[in-house]
Amino acid sequence: MFRDAILGKFSTDMGIDLGTCNTLVCVRNEGIVLNEPSVVAVRKGTNIVLNNGSAVGEVAKEMLGKTPGSITAIRPLKDGVISDFEITEAMLSYFIKKVHGRGRLVRPRVVISIPSGITEVERRAVIDSAERAGARKVYLVDEPMAAGIGAGLPITEPTASMIVDIGGGTTEVAIMSLADISSCSSIRVGGDDFDESIISHLKRTYNLLIGEARAEKVKIQIGSAAPLGEEMTMEVAGRDTISGLPRKIVITSEEIREALKEPISQIIECVTVTLEKAEPELAADLIDNGIHICGGGAMLRSLDKVLSQATGISVTIADDPLTCVARGTNVYLENLEQWKDTMDQADYTWD
Ligand SMILES: Nc1ncnc2c1ncn2[C@@H]1O[C@H](COP(=O)(O)OP(=O)(O)OP(=O)(O)O)[C@@H](O)[C@H]1O
Secondary structure, three states: OHHHHHHHHOOOOEEEEEOOOEEEEEEOOOEEEEEEEOOEEEEOOOOOEHHHHOOEOHHHHOOOOOOOOOEEEEOOEEOOEEOOHHHHHHHHHHHHHHHHOOOOOOOOEEEEEEOOOOOHHHHHHHHHHHHHOOOOEEEEEEHHHHHHHHOOOOOOOOOOEEEEEEOOOOEEEEEEEOOEEEEEEEEOOOHHHHHHHHHHHHHHHHOEEOOHHHHHHHHHHHOEOOOOOOOOEEEEEEEEOOOOOEEEEEEEHHHHHHHHHHHHHHHHHHHHHHHHHOOHHHHHHHHHHOEEEEOHHHHOEOHHHHHHHHHOOOEEEOOOHHHHHHHHHHHHHHOHHHHHHHOEEEEOOOO
């Protein structure tokens, strides 16, 4: 305790929401200080990060799908978990250095939010990556708890709070009460699967190939889960799979909605399964308390409406849904001294 307090004076403890699409870093008393895409650009076939280790985040995302033969832009997390250990380490190392500053003498303590459904091996990979990236001590917190806190839900009270966090690679659904998770489910379906569905639809229907970045633009510009008051159209360019040449087409919001039906119904099923597992008293509370949704996927037009129709419970989109988990992680960070003994933790072994 005393050692931590002294070391804390020389380091900047930080909270990290390590996401499939975006990584957010917060610092005690300062809030969110970094919000960048979880992308790293490397020399092809190696783990050498370009620009002397700084081709990470926004710079690297711009390269996704546009890299020449010698460069690859990698997303080191897939479906909410680390799929490329070394690249994740390089990415975390860059972010930690950027926030912590090279001049600091002592390695920081780091609180990281992780999906609740991941395996012990996957948890260990997060801890190892953070330690090797420069953390002195790593504390893990459950993403749904952090999301609930970030959304301002009364998760410590004896009443049910339900959060649905629709990220890029995963959807986490949890019912919480008295500062604990009562029931939860997680599926490896999220906003990225919406993009994949759009890519498949254009390929199947129009023989047009588009990349992930363009599919995401289509989703954000005209994507929806329920009919819109005024339907929209959008021009999309890609490569014709038959002629091999670039081509432009005009698509409608109706057809994109149809293409998104499959991943949306998987998310709805995950929510209803969690509701079915809830204790009767907590299920009853939810009639009044409603469901809160967050994560970037929650911003898909009328997803809240469709979810409410399917469950019969009111659905609210949390304020600033993309930063909910990071803001909740920040609350853990602010209370690290009081709460650290209750958090899943791993020590850095000093030589
Ligand atoms: N306006 C929007 N409409 C629909 N989807 C959006 C919008 N803005 C962002 N998204 C999507 O949100 C997803 C990213 O959300 P978020 O940053 O919460 O995920 P993450 O935390 O990185 O992922 P995970 O929690 O799965 O690890 C992406 O799929 C992105 O396309």
